Amino acid sequence: MSGTVRWGVLATGGIAATFTGDLLAMKESGAEVVAVASRTEASAKAFADRFGIERAYGSWAELVADETVDVVYVATPHSAHREAAGLALEAGKHVLCEKAFTLNEREARELVELARERGLFLMEAMWTYCNPLVRRMTELVRDGAIGEIRTVQADFGFAGAFGAEHRLRDPALGGGALLDLGVYPVSFAQLLLGEPDRVQADALLSPEGVDLNTGMLLGWDSGATALLSCSIVGDLPTSATVTGTAGRIDLPRDFFHPDHFVLHRPGREPEKVVAGPGPQGLSGLQYEAAEVTRALLAGEKESPLVPLEGSLAVMRTLDAVRDRIGVRYPADRLA
Numbered sequence: 001m002s003g004t005v006r007w008g009v010l011a012t013g014g015i016a017a018t019f020t021g022d023l024l025a026m027k028e029s030g031a032e033v034v035a036v037a038s039r040t041e042a043s044a045k046a047f048a049d050r051f052g053i054e055r056a057y058g059s060w061a062e063l064v065a066d067e068t069v070d071v072v073y074v075a076t077p078h079s080a081h082r083e084a085a086g087l088a089l090e091a092g093k094h095v096l097c098e099k100a101f102t103l104n105e106r107e108a109r110e111l112v113e114l115a116r117e118r119g120l121f122l123m124e125a126m127w128t129y130c131n132p133l134v135r136r137m138t139e140l141v142r143d144g145a146i147g148e149i150r151t152v153q154a155d156f157g158f159a160g161a162f163g164a165e166h167r168l169r170d171p172a173l174g175g176g177a178l179l180d181l182g183v184y185p186v187s188f189a190q191l192l193l194g195e196p197d198r199v200q201a202d203a204l205l206s207p208e209g210v211d212l213n214t215g216m217l218l219g220w221d222s223g224a225t226a227l228l229s230c231s232i233v234g235d236l237p238t239s240a241t242v243t244g245t246a247g248r249i250d251l252p253r254d255f256f257h258p259d260h261f262v263l264h265r266p267g268r269e270p271e272k273v274v275a276g277p278g279p280q281g282l283s284g285l286q287y288e289a290a291e292v293t294r295a296l297l298a299g300e301k302e303s304p305l306v307p308l309e310g311s312l313a314v315m316r317t318l319d320a321v322r323d324r325i326g327v328r329y330p331a332d333r334l335a
Contacts (some may be wrong), residue, residue: 002117003030003297004028004030004032004215005031005032005070005071005292005293005295005297006031006032006033006034006068006069006070006071006217006242007029007031007032007034007069007070007071007072007073008033008034008035008036008063008064008066008069008071008072008073008093009025009033009036009037009047009072009073009075010036010037010042010060010063010064010072010073010074010075010076010084010296011037011038011074011075011076011084011278012036012038012044012046012047012075012100012280013076015073015075015098016036016047016073016075017047017050017051017075017284018187018226018285019075019125019174019285019289020033020036020047020051020053021051022282022283022284022285022286022289023051023217023285023286023289024051025286025288026173026317028132029325030288030293030297031226031290031293032052033051033053033071034054034055034066034068034301035053035054035055035056035057035063035068035069036048036051036053036055036056036057036063036194037056037057037058037059037060037062037063038056038057038058039058039059039060039232040058041056041057041058042058042156042235043049044056044057044058044306045163046316050215052097052270054252055068059079059333060084060087060088061087063085063088064088064090064091064093065323069093070093070296071093071094071121071292071296072084072085072093072094072095072096072226073095073096073125074088074095074096074097074098075098076098077167077173077174078098078099078101078103078174078179078180079172079173079174079331081097081098081100081101081102081103081107081111082102082103082111082185082331083105084097085097085122086110086111086114089111089114089118089120090114090118090120091114091131092118092120092127093120093281094120094121094122094292094296095111095115095120095121095123096123096125096288096289096292097111097122097123097124097125097180098123098124098125099125099126099183100174100179100180100314100315101124101188101311101314101315103174103179103316103329103331103332104315104318104319104329104331105312105316105318105319106332108315109312109314111178112312113302115220115302115308116301117135117299119301121292121295121301121302122301122302122308123288123292123302123303123306124306124311125285125288125292126187126288126306127256127284127285127287127288127303128184128187128188128191128256128257128288129187129306130257130287130288130291130305130306131193131257131258131284131287132276132287133258133259133260133261133275134191134258135305136254136257136259136273137249137251137261137273138192140300141154141192141244141247141249141262143168144246145168145244145246145247145249145265146242146243146244146245146246146247146248146249146263146265147244147245147246147247147264148199148224148226148244148245149192149193149222149242149244150223150224150225150243150298151224151225151226151242151243152188152189152193152224152225152226152227152228152240152241152243152257153226153227153228153241153243153307154184154185154188154189154191154226154228154239154240154241154246155179155185155228155229155230155231155233155234155236155237155238155239155240155254156182156184156185156229156230156231156236157177157181157213157229157230157231157233157234157236157238158231158232158234158235158236158238159182159231159233159234159235160232160233161230162232163190164206164207164208168180168209168210168232169206169208170208170210171208171209171255171327171328171329171330172329172330172331174181174329174331175208175210175213175264176206176210176211176214176216176232176327177211177214177230177231177232178211178215178230178318178321178322178327179230179318180232181230181232182214182216182228182229182230183228183314184230184255184256184322185228185229185240186228186317186318187224187301187314188216188240188256189218189226189228190310190313190314190317191310192238192242193218193220193226194220195220195316195317196218196219196220196226196317197219197220197221198218198219198220199215199216199217199219199317199320199321199324200216200217200218200219201215201217201219201320201321201324201325201328202214202215202324202325203214203215203325203327204233204314205325205326205327206333209326209327209328210327211230211327212231212232212233213229213231213233213234213324213326214230214231214321214325215227215228215229216229216321218317222334224276228230229296237253238253238254238255239251239252239253239255240255241316246265246266247260247263247264247265247266247275248263248264249263249264250264253275255281255323256311257284258275260272260273260274260275261275262271274290278295288306289304291303291306301312305307311329
C-alpha cells in the first residue's frame with residue numbers, strides 16, 4: 001500500500017460522524033476519507049458535505065466497488081455488521097467494524113474466515129484496547145504492579161425511556177443492554193484475563209425478550225473472577241476496578257476511555273496516572289483509526305492490539321451470557 005490509507009465510511013449515524021471527525025483531525029496520519037455511503041443518497045450527501053468528503057453513495061454496494069477506497073469503516077448498528085462487513089470483504093476491501101463485532105460468534109467467525117481467505121485486514125473497533133492510558137494500565141498489570149489478578153469489576157449503564165419500537169427493544173436488531181453496553185465490561189475483563197472458563201448470568205428481560213439489566217459472573221481456573229453488569233434502565237457508575245494480590249487499579253467513570261487511573265499499593269501513596277498530551281477536542285476514536293492506518297501501511301492483516309481471536313472469544317462469552325439469561329435473536333437460528 002502507498003503512503004496514504006484511503007477510507008470509506010459505511011453509514012452516517014452518530015458514531016460514524018464522531019469517527020470521521022477524529023480521523024480528519026489526525027494530522028500527518030497517512031489517512032484520508034474519500035467516500036461515504038448510506039442507504040439513501042440524501043443522507044450520504046449531507047454527511048459528505050459536512051465533512052468535505054469527495055464522493056457520496058446511496059448504497060453500500062457502490063462504496064465497496066469504489067476502487068479508490070482501501071478500507072471500509074462499518075458504522076451500522078451491530079445487527080447489520082455481518083452483512084456490511086461481509087460485503088466489503090467480498091469486494092476486496094479491508095474492514096474496521098464497530099462493536100459488538102456481530103450478533104453472535106458464528107457471524108463473527110464467518111467474517112474472520114472470509115478476511116483470512118481473502119488476505120484482508122479486519123479489526124473490531126474496540127477503541128478501549130487502543131487507548132494509550134488503557135494500554136499503560138495493561139502494561140502495569142502484566143509487569144506485576146498489583147500482583148496476580150483476583151477480581152475485575154466493571155459496569156456500563158444508563159437509564160432511558162426506550163419504547164417498544166426502539167431498536168434497543170427489538171430482538172431482530174440485537175436489542176438489549178448486553179451487545180450495546182455489556183460488550184465493554186466483558187471486553188475489559190478479557191483484555192486482562194482472557195476467555196473465562198465459566199460464565200454465570202442473570203437478567204431482567206423486556207416483554208420483547210431482550211435484556212434490560214444484566215449481571216455477569218465470569219470465572220477462571222486461576223481463581224480470578226469478574227463481576228460485570230450492564231443496564232439500559234439504571235445509571236450505573238460505568239467505572240472499573242482491577243484488584244490483585246499486591247494492589248488495585250481504579251478507573252473512573254467512562255472507564256473504557258479514561259483520562260486517568262489510580263494505582264493503589266500497600267505502604268505507598270496512591271499514584272494517579274494521567275493521559276499524556278494529545279489532540280484536544282477529540283473523542284478517543286482516533287487511536288483505533290491510527291492503529292488501523294499503521295497496520296495497513298505495515299502490511300499487517302490484523303492488529304496486535306485488537307486480535308481477531310480475542311474478538312471471537314468476547315463473542316463466545318456474550319453468546320454464553322445470552323444462553324444463561326434466555327435471550328435469542330432471529331439471527332441465531334440461521335446457522
